[in-house]
Amino acid sequence: MAEDSTLEQILEKYGNEREALVEILRDASQAAGYVSPEALATIAQRLGLPQSQVHSVASFYSLISLKPMGKHVIRFCQDAPCHVAGGREVWEALEQTLGVPFGATTSDKQWTLLATSCIGACSVGPVMMVDDEIYGNLTPDRVREVLAQVGGDV
């Protein structure tokens, strides 16, 4: 299976080193869209670590997903500076436009909507990341524009 060989390549790249656990998980998550229970078990076995430890490291990092993600992943900053800059209205606009609550993926698998902590762009809050791109000074209208621009079908 293609996913298996990709994971093999990632493990080889880092020489099955325990010290590279976070990098391995991050790369595996990026490659497959998430780290499946099977991939997690393989990583644990190859690095000689308990699965519970690998799972808890994977759960800690927001860039590592343990659930299948949509084609585009939105990470909206929920910290105070963005919140007071109008984050609440933008949060609601995201949920309304996509028709899913935070933490969920749309039924067409196009979008996953996640909340995150500060991404270091507080001066232009409210802020969100869509895939690797940061969008600031968000308003409900601007959110709809960005989603149409990225997805083309919202």
Ligand code: FES
């Ligand atoms: S608080 Fe939102 S980017 Fe810093």
